[in-house]
Amino acid sequence: MAEVAYVNASRVFPGTPPVRAVDNLELSVADGEFLVLVGPSGSGKSTALRMLAGLEDVDEGAITIGGKDVTNTPPKGRDIAMVFQSYALYPHMTVAENMGFALKLRGVPKAQIREKVAEAARMLDLTKYLDRKPKALSGGQRQRVAMGRAIVREPSVFLMDEPLSNLDAKLRVETRANIAALQQRLGTTTIYVTHDQVEAMTMGHRVAVLKDGVLQQCASPRELYDRPANAFVASFIGSPAMNLKTVPLTAEGARLDGLVVPLSRAALDGAAAEGLSEVTFGVRPESLRLASADEDGMEMTVELVEELGADAYVYGSVRIGEHPERFIVRVDGRTPPAFGQQVKVTLRDADEVHLFHPETGLRLSA
Amino acid sequence: MRAFLARHWYAYAMVLPVVVVVGALVLLPLAQGLYFTFTNINEATIANPVLDRPASYEFVGLDNYVNVLTGGESYGAFWSTLGRTLIWTFGCVLAHYAIGLGLALLLNRRMRFRGLYRVLLILPWAVPPFISVFAWRYLFNSQFGIINQALGALGLPTPVWLGQSDLALFSVMVINTWLGVPFMMVTLLGGLQSIPRELYEAAEMDGASAWQRFRDITLPGLRSVSSTVVLLGVIWTFNLFHVIFLSTGQNPHTRILVTYSFERFFSGASRDYAVASTYGVLILSLLLVFVTIYRRAMRRQGEVW
Ligand SMILES: Nc1ncnc2c1ncn2[C@@H]1O[C@H](COP(=O)(O)OP(=O)(O)OP(=O)(O)O)[C@@H](O)[C@H]1O
Ligand SMILES: [Mg+2]
Numbered sequence: 001m002a003e004v005a006y007v008n009a010s011r012v013f014p015g016t017p018p019v020r021a022v023d024n025l026e027l028s029v030a031d032g033e034f035l036v037l038v039g040p041s042g043s044g045k046s047t048a049l050r051m052l053a054g055l056e057d058v059d060e061g062a063i064t065i066g067g068k069d070v071t072n073t074p075p076k077g078r079d080i081a082m083v084f085q086s087y088a089l090y091p092h093m094t095v096a097e098n099m100g101f102a103l104k105l106r107g108v109p110k111a112q113i114r115e116k117v118a119e120a121a122r123m124l125d126l127t128k129y130l131d132r133k134p135k136a137l138s139g140g141q142r143q144r145v146a147m148g149r150a151i152v153r154e155p156s157v158f159l160m161d162e163p164l165s166n167l168d169a170k171l172r173v174e175t176r177a178n179i180a181a182l183q184q185r186l187g188t189t190t191i192y193v194t195h196d197q198v199e200a201m202t203m204g205h206r207v208a209v210l211k212d213g214v215l216q217q218c219a220s221p222r223e224l225y226d227r228p229a230n231a232f233v234a235s236f237i238g239s240p241a242m243n244l245k246t247v248p249l250t251a252e253g254a255r256l257d258g259l260v261v262p263l264s265r266a267a268l269d270g271a272a273a274e275g276l277s278e279v280t281f282g283v284r285p286e287s288l289r290l291a292s293a294d295e296d297g298m299e300m301t302v303e304l305v306e307e308l309g310a311d312a313y314v315y316g317s318v319r320i321g322e323h324p325e326r327f328i329v330r331v332d333g334r335t336p337p338a339f340g341q342q343v344k345v346t347l348r349d350a351d352e353v354h355l356f357h358p359e360t361g362l363r364l365s366a
Numbered sequence: 367m368r369a370f371l372a373r374h375w376y377a378y379a380m381v382l383p384v385v386v387v388v389g390a391l392v393l394l395p396l397a398q399g400l401y402f403t404f405t406n407i408n409e410a411t412i413a414n415p416v417l418d419r420p421a422s423y424e425f426v427g428l429d430n431y432v433n434v435l436t437g438g439e440s441y442g443a444f445w446s447t448l449g450r451t452l453i454w455t456f457g458c459v460l461a462h463y464a465i466g467l468g469l470a471l472l473l474n475r476r477m478r479f480r481g482l483y484r485v486l487l488i489l490p491w492a493v494p495p496f497i498s499v500f501a502w503r504y505l506f507n508s509q510f511g512i513i514n515q516a517l518g519a520l521g522l523p524t525p526v527w528l529g530q531s532d533l534a535l536f537s538v539m540v541i542n543t544w545l546g547v548p549f550m551m552v553t554l555l556g557g558l559q560s561i562p563r564e565l566y567e568a569a570e571m572d573g574a575s576a577w578q579r580f581r582d583i584t585l586p587g588l589r590s591v592s593s594t595v596v597l598l599g600v601i602w603t604f605n606l607f608h609v610i611f612l613s614t615g616q617n618p619h620t621r622i623l624v625t626y627s628f629e630r631f632f633s634g635a636s637r638d639y640a641v642a643s644t645y646g647v648l649i650l651s652l653l654l655v656f657v658t659i660y661r662r663a664m665r666r667q668g669e670v671w
Contacts, residue, residue, distance in 0.1 A: 053571060054570075075567075076574075076575075080571060082571050088567065091586075092587075
């Protein structure tokens with residue numbers, strides 16, 4: 001059990017120009033916390049994780065585990081277990097040998113190894129497969145063996161790098177829940193890398209969003225969803241993505257086509273202080289609704305309807321200024337509009353808008 | 367049957383040339399050689415169209431095998447030659463493998479000029495063997511060779527490396543090691559590169575030291591490559607003729623089964639084709655036995671080969 005902290009840690013890959021794969025990362029993870037690192041491909045998630053594991057150098061800053069500086073400690077001395085994306089099971093060892101390997105290296109007596117492996121296997125429903133080689137297992141079973149190998153060691157920190165990306169959709173949902181439950185039960189500090197924002201939102205106590213090696217925001221899933229710190233987080237978290245458009249400001253609020261969204265005094269003052277005539281305006285698909293004929297609203301031409309059963313997502317274009325802009329609106333799945341139809345769209349609640357600085361992308365509204 | 371042939375005739379037509387060539391170059395000589403082992407054919411009894419002399423060799427049953435296998439000096443001292451052949455074979459293959467693996471491990475690290483080192487280390491293999499062998503003969507030359515001059519300068523004894531003593535066998539093994547290491551190195555390097563890097567990382571996280579990673583990841587990961595190259599190496603070295611012949615000629619201290627077979631066939635007072643063939647058949651049988659045992663051992667380890 002241990003807390004983990006990145007203290008201004010950077011990893012710079014040599015090259016021309018050098019790649020700052022992880023850039024001044026400042027992040028601490030509490031003891032027993034489940035932290036999810038999320039970000040688009042190439043954002044430095046794996047690199048950050050591998051720095052913690054000791055598989056990647058820390059070029060600047062430091063890393064501490066349990067308050068101890070481990071920046072220059074080899075992986076062996078860090079008491080960390082890692083689940084690799086490819087699982088990295090030892091192909092010539094049986095499942096039991098794979099799971100017991102670390103204990104064997106540590107010189108734990110055979111009987112005790114067998115007992116611990118059996119216990120982990122029971123927990124992961126692997127008892128039947130203990131004598132098989134990894135080659136003879138399905139993808140989901142291999143994934144569980146990789147988990148088992150980490151659990152058996154009882155490390156102070158678990159690291160997982162996209163452990164579910166090789167599984168099919170159904171198994172992924174199932175395993176997702178199992179991992180979260182297992183972590184709850186073991187209470188081991190866990191850092192979990194994924195590029196799937198659904199995994200991030202459902203599994204983590206807190207979620208850290210990375211982009212180009214820079215930490216964008218680290219907060220609870222709720223907070224991340226309700227108050228994204230910048231336009232990138234706003235667009236990255238949530239599916240389908242938030243509608244984000246740059247629109248002109250007026251004295252009353254933000255002007256969209258046929259609809260002026262009233263903004264709070266604070267937000268307007270904030271924008272005025274920055275001397276902005278435009279803002280990046282964000283609204284989630286579920287914060288929009290179809291308006292009746294006599295209400296104010298944006299005129300939207302329906303281009304695509306995605307029916308998901310209970311809900312439907314309507315993709316359409318709205319003219320803002322000169323250009324048509326794509327908007328996504330969530331509607332009742334039973335009465336969706338048809339392709340090509342003209343509909344009016346309005347906000348469910350004027351509070352559910354997000355405003356960002358059009359250049360820096362930082363959040364304006366409180 | 368007709369329909370089958372009608373449908374698949376082209377497949378048979380395709381393999382026919384290979385069957386003919388293999389038959390003419392391998393199976394026929396093999397059958398003939400096998401037949402010779404039961405006769406007393408030699409230079410005096412073989413048919414000689416130039417002298418207009420008909421064949422006069424006779425069927426002698428198992429006499430050749432009895433003569434050879436009783437180990438008589440005049441029949442090449444079979445058992446001691448076999449012993450020397452085994453020392454030669456396993457000594458060379460062991461040296462090839464150990465040195466090849468060591469170099470492959472070195473070359474598998476990230477370092478400057480790696481490409482250059484790889485080319486340099488493959489070079490001995492690219493040089494025609496007889497050139498290498500002659501170069502080594504100069505190095506080993508007891509009076510003018512660099513080795514003895516260096517030893518002499520250090521005040522150490524300067525032995526006759528390729529002379530009439532068991533030291534000659536050692537020297538020839540050194541030469542053959544030089545020639546054989548590049549192949550092992552290249553194949554093992556390929557094998558090393560096919561081991562996923564994550565396995566090493568996982569082992570490192572599991573707390574394995576460098577030696578434990580070598581033992582528990584590298585060696586098992588190389589097993590299928592190793593088993594193949596060791597098998598090939600044994601077969602090749604067992605039958606390796608040119609290195610010995612070019613470095614020491616007909617020196618009884620470096621005599622192995624194939625070189626003796628060659629001696630009997632092409633030189634000596636009377637070219638004894640029957641005894642030479644008997645050696646050939648015995649070599650073939652020994653290798654067959656070896657391969658069978660080897661395959662069984664591999665299969666027990668779950669290798670599909
Ligand atoms: N060994 C390396 N040498 C140079 N650059 C590297 C190296 N490893 C990673 N990078 C670069 O560092 C950046 C971050 O890579 P990283 O693997 O951490 O991304 P990631 O967030 O894990 O992406 P993904 O979701 O695709 O796995 C990338 O731009 C990548 O090109
Ligand atoms: Mg990655």
